Amino acid sequence: MLDGFPLAVAAIEALPVRSCVIDGEAIVCGDDGLAVFDLIRGHGTNARAVLCAFDLLEVNGEDTRGEPIEERKRRLAGLLRLRHEGIALNEHFGGDGAIIYKHACALGCEGVVSKRLGTPYRAGRSPHWLKIKNPAAPAVRRLDEEDWSS
DSSP, X not given: OOTTOHHHHHHHHTSSSSOEEEEEEEEOBOTXXXXXXXXXXXXXXXXXXXXXXXXXXXXXXXXXXXXXXXXXXHHHHHHXXXXXXXXXXXXXXXXXXXXXXXXXXXXXXXXEEEEOTTOOOOSSOOTTEEEEEOTTSHHHHHXXXXXXXX
């Protein structure tokens, strides 16, 4: 699944574990440090792509999906404590969601995903997650344009 992303593969292989399953997505950042969807979209191998790690679902044969999100994030941060250019921890920010969203939009981020503390992992959409997109973000504008053209 990650064969086209050699930096991410090298980072995962360097982790101090026998096995792990990390929920994340491959990204390529622009000069401003923000993910640029068009830099990865439709490409085969992308030597610049890194894994943006969101969650830890399994480690060394232990299924962690039933643990609260804050515990899974803590364990993921511990696993990624040694930096590697092929993997980046998607940071967790606690506080007033409206203020965090406002700052994310000002930075040009695609938006924010809020997850209820204490919840286990669920694949797909969850009533405990809220995704709020930045309407001014290039990736969001592109998706809106694609919706209109189909």
